[in-house]
Amino acid sequence: MTNESVRSQLEGVWELHTSSEFTTLDLDATMETMTDTPAVLHVPTAMGARGREPVRDFYRRWFVGRNPRDFTLETLTRTVGDDRIVDEMLASFTHDIEVPWILPGVAATGRAISIAVIAVVSFDGVLIASEHIYWDQASVLGQAGLIEPSTMARLPVAVDQRATLTDGPLNELTGAGRRPCRGDIGRATVVIPAGPAIPDRTERTTRIPPSAPSYREPGGTCANVNVRRPTRRLRGPRGRPADVPPDSHRLWGIGRQISR
Incomplete structure (x- = not known):
């Protein structure tokens, strides 16, 4: 099997994994894309699990079906290797329910949130061995209204990350x-x-x-x-x-x- 075909197969597994998480909400299909000893780590909030049963329990309790109806995940760039995929994405949603993996323990605020997300996905063969997910939690807290606007105005935090990734203004935090x-x-x-x-x-x-x-x-x-x-x-x-x-x-x- 050529490197190109392996990479294509990894992309297919990752696409099935994310669609099972966010679209079909199929827990069994999600787990079928993973190894016997997977790890899922949402680094900014320390939400996740290690091991097949703990990961399944995490998905069941805190992730699959626990996202707002308008949740969208837009892939901006993707880098694919022989055993790893790195996605740069834009996650957008209205915080109208508790979203445990990104704002654990925080009741719905009704605020619109849009953030850049990096996913580092490692594979063992053609199955997902680990997911390490990163984003800017300070921006999330500011958009959710959990940090006072007057405080946010003094912090070097970019709130409108969609604008930053497109054609928005730059270097304004040095004003x-x-x-x-x-x-x-x-x-x-x-x-x-x-x-x-x-x-x-x-x-x-x-x-x-x-x-x-x-x-x-x-x-x-x-x-x-x-x-x-x-x-x-x-x-x-x-x-x-x-x-x-x-x-x-x-x-x-x-x-x-x-x-x-």
């Missing part, structure tokens, strides 16, 4: 609404993982000098930036313990030296 500004004194803390030498992971909030950048909120005012950083215990000039952020003299322009 005046989020440009760095100067002049306001903010409070910052940078969190740095503590290593073996910092067992207590203590934290310190440091006052940023006026020259340090904060971020401009809509309306032109500067917002405080909270950054957390653990401190290490050092010895001050007279031998007394002093909690000082590591490398603070370089970060904030403090010129004095601290002796150990």
Whole structure:
């Protein structure tokens, strides 16, 4: 069998799999396209299962027949190898019922949602061995109204992903609404993982000098930036313990030296 015929066969199995999930809602037909030890992982929400019976139970309880009536899945690009298919898709639906795999535990909001989805589908022979599904959950939460619009306006998240993938505007998240500004004194803390030498992971909030950048909120005012950083215990000039952020003299322009 040539590589071309194998790839064509894989595409046919994947098409049957998705049509059984979303169109005919046939659980048995869905499972017939999979190996004896499949894995289905919706990575952003950690919904899925590993193993044939757990995957069947996941499909029965949380997926097949649990999508809105207007759910559509449009394939934008497809890459097919000898044992793997990668699909770039656009999923669109009205959140008029709970959709457990993408918004688990969230009651219907009535909002329209449209997101780019990547599916990495691996095969063992001509049967599906695993599905790893990825999408931008921040965009989903924003479109569902689960993040306040004022908060979404300050976040670097593209909500209209259909426009991004077609002929929509680009680079708008770098506009005046989020440009760095100067002049306001903010409070910052940078969190740095503590290593073996910092067992207590203590934290310190440091006052940023006026020259340090904060971020401009809509309306032109500067917002405080909270950054957390653990401190290490050092010895001050007279031998007394002093909690000082590591490398603070370089970060904030403090010129004095601290002796150990």
